[in-house]
Amino acid sequence: MxxxxxxxxxxxxxxxxxxxxxxxxxxxxxxxxxxxxxxxxxxxxxxxxxxxxxxxxxxxxxxxxxxxxxxxxxxxxxxxxxxxxxxxxxxxxxxxxxxxxxxxxxxxxxxxxxxxxxxxxxxxxxxxxxxxxxxxxxxxxxxxxxxxxxxxxxxxxxxxxFDAAVGEARVKVKSFHPSSTDGQVPLPEAERVVSAGRGLKGPENWGIVEELAQALGATTACSRPVSDIGWRPHHEHVGQTGITIRPNLYIAAGISGAIQHLAGVNQSKVIVVINTDPEAPFFKAADYGIVGDAFEVLPKLTAAVKALGA
Ligand SMILES: Cc1cc2nc3c(=O)[nH]c(=O)nc-3n(C[C@H](O)[C@H](O)[C@H](O)COP(=O)(O)OP(=O)(O)OC[C@H]3O[C@@H](n4cnc5c(N)ncnc54)[C@H](O)[C@@H]3O)c2cc1C
CATH class of the missing domain: 3.40.50.620 (HUPs)
Known part of the structure; x- marks a missing residue:
């Protein structure tokens, strides 16, 4: 093999x-x-x-x-x-x-x-x-x-x-520009991911997602509609039609947990769901669920992580 x-x-x-x-x-x-x-x-x-x-x-x-x-x-x-x-x-x-x-x-x-x-x-x-x-x-x-x-x-x-006749290169890398400039681990390789969906209401609100990700040393992700509307870049879209991830920790805020989203994240070791709707389907797949407003919960989590020095 x-x-x-x-x-x-x-x-x-x-x-x-x-x-x-x-x-x-x-x-x-x-x-x-x-x-x-x-x-x-x-x-x-x-x-x-x-x-x-x-x-x-x-x-x-x-x-x-x-x-x-x-x-x-x-x-x-x-x-x-x-x-x-x-x-x-x-x-x-x-x-x-x-x-x-x-x-x-x-x-x-x-x-x-x-x-x-x-x-x-x-x-x-x-x-x-x-x-x-x-x-x-x-x-x-x-x-x-x-x-x-x-x-x-x-x-x-x-x-x-090991040596082999590999022939001449027909293409070469002329320049390389990583799409994320903030030093995040690429999403498919990330062990910690903080993700958010339409519940965040608009792209101007992503600061609270990025702050928690930064405190945890995590990579940011999003649901498909969020990248379709252009709130977040397409390379952050996880799910059936996006990237499949398998981190140790997946935190999902303001994401309903549609089957197409779960298809790309349900192999995560620990799933934490934050949603205002106690009936949101994502809670069924969660290891930890917080029924609450992401705008209140995310900053509190960030403060707690910083306090722990994690
Ligand atoms: C063929 C096909 C492929 C698809 N592929 C994918 C895919 O790869 N990935 C993907 O993600 N989707 C995919 N979808 C779309 C999927 O079906 C869902 O529509 C999508 O995942 C919903 O995104 P969302 O959870 O961000 O938004 P919504 O369904 O609108 O959910 C928003 C959630 O936020 C909660 N909320 C609102 N306000 C707050 C607040 N202040 N705090 C906390 N929670 C709040 C709401 O209660 C709700 O549960 C696909 C669909 C199809 C048909």
């Missing part, structure tokens, strides 16, 4: 750790070896051994061209029965090309391990699930972020230098 890994500051990103855990679980089930392919600056084993990866193949140069990454991964995957990419920007572009090189079936956006050869994926904006089976011996998967738990407890993986 091969996992294709995206590194950030020498360590595997959260979605890559999920892909590694997925590959390691498949390897466990079949008795195969779990191997990760990385490129660019690497710290130790990149945190991959803990997920059950036994060997890390390290290509020293950092690659940005999906075509090159596909050739690198295809070279490492000769003979492997499955290749797993995170369904991130790189995986979405490189996995189809790797599948072409390997003449393998591609199953993109899977949400769980295959059962009897078929893997599930959401279709029609999450309105249905399809079980997809490849007809080839080798299969390339992309794994939807935050749908598979990161494994832990494995031993340090062996790191081996």
């Amino acid at each position: 091969i996992a294709s890994i995206t590194l950030k500051d020498g360590l595997a990103t959260k979605s890559s750790l999920e892909a590694a855990s997925f590959a390691a679980a498949m390897a466990d089930a079949t008795g195969a070896e779990a191997v990760a392919v990385v490129h660019g600056a690497l710290q130790g084993d990149g945190g991959l051994g803990a997920t059950g990866i036994k060997k890390v193949l390290h290509y020293p140069a950092e690659l940005h061209d999906a075509g090159q990454i596909a050739r690198l991964v295809a070279a490492a995957a000769q003979g492997a029965s499955a290749v797993v990419f995170p369904h991130d920007a790189i995986g979405k572009a490189a996995a189809p090309a790797a599948a072409v090189h390997l003449e393998a079936g591609l199953i993109s956006g899977v949400t769980a391990l295959p059962q009897d050869g078929a893997a599930p994926r959401n279709v029609f904006s999450g309105k249905a699930t399809a079980e997809i089976e490849a007809t080839t011996n080798q299969v390339v998967y992309t794994l939807t972020p935050n749908t598979f738990s990161v494994a832990s407890g494995g031993a340090e993986a062996a790191v081996e230098a």
Whole structure:
């Protein structure tokens, strides 16, 4: 089993750790070896051994061209029965090309391990699930972020230098401008998220959401209508048609808890809901519920967090 890994500051990103855990679980089930392919600056084993990866193949140069990454991964995957990419920007572009090189079936956006050869994926904006089976011996998967738990407890993986004919880069990154300038952890990777919905009444009121997020070291998110109206940027929209998240803490203020919203957040470890309406459906999914006005509750929470020094 091969996992294709995206590194950030020498360590595997959260979605890559999920892909590694997925590959390691498949390897466990079949008795195969779990191997990760990385490129660019690497710290130790990149945190991959803990997920059950036994060997890390390290290509020293950092690659940005999906075509090159596909050739690198295809070279490492000769003979492997499955290749797993995170369904991130790189995986979405490189996995189809790797599948072409390997003449393998591609199953993109899977949400769980295959059962009897078929893997599930959401279709029609999450309105249905399809079980997809490849007809080839080798299969390339992309794994939807935050749908598979990161494994832990494995031993340090062996790191081996790896070389492959990746060809010339056909594209290069000319400049890079992160969309959030306030140093927040990107939403798919965030362990703490403070989110708000239409109950906040208008974009001018988001200061109280941002203050709590800042006090908690959390990332801000929102419901879909809020980003549709333009109160918040689209990259903050969570849910069925937005980003799927799986933080340790999800605080939702002024969000009703529609099924489409829950689809993207209900894997969060602890859910705290603040809503004036005691009948709001979100309370059914909450670990802690506060029936109250977000304009009063959020500043109080911020003050309490600051007082605790959390
Ligand atoms: C195909 C499809 C896909 C969709 N995908 C998504 C998706 O990915 N993500 C998503 O979020 N939605 C999605 N939706 C929309 C979803 O159905 C809901 O309409 C949406 O989530 C509602 O957003 P909201 O909770 O912010 O607003 P509302 O439903 O208007 O709820 C506002 C809530 O705020 C509470 N409130 C009001 N004032 C206060 C106050 N002062 N303090 C505290 N609480 C207060 C109200 O009691 C209410 O519960 C989708 C819909 C469809 C049809």
